[in-house]
């Protein structure tokens with residue numbers, strides 16, 4: 394589409410975007426009919442599932458009961474807390490621990506339970522052997538689902554559990570439904586003599602998870618793989634053998650070249666290592682949860698958050714007929730919540746920062762740009778419908794153009810229609826200038842509109858290479874797919890606000906950047922040809938450094954705009970819908986070329 398962008402030096406800005414927030418309103422028929430009938434049926438009082446945490450206090454707010462209660466709340470449950478100890482702690486470390494006497498721990502527990510029994514109990518820092526033993530004799534009476542995060546050493550390296558208390562844990566394990574150790578904790582609790590550094594890949598981790606379950610006697614073990622490094626190939630080896638649950642969109646995330654390439658031009662390390670959490674129930678591997686490693690120092694309280702998330706996801710689970718240890722959905726929701734809380738963490742303190750427990754709610758829905766992902770808005774847009782995005786950027790028209798097999802008349806039809814499209818694309822930018830409310834923004838949109846107008850002249854010359862005269866171009870009737878796309882963009886510009894305009898013009902820019910990069914890679918790998926290709930000039934333009942620099946500027950300004958003024962969830966949903974529609978219409982534009990649609 395826009396060769397004019399090749400020389401574009403103007404910035405494109407777009408406002409904020411992101412996150413996935415879903416609000417479900419459920420009204421039961423009974424209640425409805427109750428409301429409507431002449432003798433109303435009394436409504437059941439609304440109840441939030443009760444989740445209890447038995448853990449220590451972190452004065453810094455990132456771990457312990459503070460993290461637990463925030464997590465429980467985020468899952469829509471009601472949290473109660475029994476404190477086992479107080480820590481004087483911040484993000485830099487633990488300065489002191491003060492144990493709560495074990496009989497007072499039990500007294501707190503009795504007070505809570507006598508009033509309202511919990512659906513699930515999370516256990517964290519248990520502080521002393523006497524408290525652990527007291528809990529081991531109390532828990533069987535409670536008869537409810539328990540999640541134990543065996544907190545032994547803090548992220549900052551402080552011993553939170555004395556040696557005799559670690560041994561006392563074995564009295565508690567038989568009453569534990571879900572045990573969630575990390576690799577060092579699993580090595581310790583399974584009493585294996587392996588050192589962490591001796592673990593070689595996924596096979597050793599699988600063995601460790603099974604050993605931990607066997608030696609502790611906990612019903613289910615979720616071995617957290619955050620400390621390990623696993624390659625994609627290693628995971629794929631187990632594809633037929635175990636259920637593999639990929640993090641949303643991650644299976645294909647590598648294919649978004651435009652972001653990967655841009656990150657590497659910014660000098661950022663593109664993290665290839667995967668994190669694998671292993672779920673073992675009854676000595677059987679149930680599932681592997683695979684996600685991308687998040688390069689972040691905001692990890693304080695990760696174990697507390699995940700275990701509370703499991704307790705809460707269990708308390709609100711939908712499939713009540715599936716055995717607890719095999720309900721993959723529970724673990725998937727808990728892991729995904731924790732991963733997003735790390736990825737969207739904001740900076741706090743001078744050490745290992747806390748997670749963002751409120752990422753599911755309104756204004757923090759979209760993660761802020763981080764070192765790991767400086768493009769959260771675009772990542773959200775692309776991954777919100779990856780198959781749709783691929784139908785555009787890997788369209789057969791593009792594939793055939795790259796390997797030189799695209800029939801000439803298809804390209805000619807496309808390029809003539811593209812000329813028409815440019816006119817409307819320029820109008821959309823003029824509308825953007827009209828709607829902008831700062832002079833800088835007015836200038837940016839006007840300059841792009843000017844560029845489009847000027848560059849359409851270049852387009853005329855470009856078309857001449859294919860024997861298409863200016864008169865022929867002007868006389869060509871607009872095809873329906875071109876009209877549909879162009880009118881949609883201009884219509885959004887007319888009825889929407891400035892941010893809508895940004896959105897309506899973004900997929901064209903980013904998509905052509907992606908197509909250019911992909912074609913370049915195809916040429917390097919021998920799947921596409923440049924020399925002797927009829928479309929060489931077109932390919933060179935879109936693979937060229939100048940065009941890609943314009944794409945990068947556009948992405949950067951879009952992200953900046955969005956980070957400065959985050960949209961509400963409703964606005965985010967609208968922006969995402971505009972993006973999807975433009976991507977769909979871009980794909981139809983290639984269809985038009987390939988199938989000579991008029």
Ligand SMILES: Cc1ncc(COP(=O)(O)O)c(N)n1
Nearest residue numbers: 449450456457547548693694
């Ligand atoms: C009260 C309390 N509970 C648990 C942890 C472990 O959390 P982390 O390993 O992230 O330091 C902690 N530091 N403090």
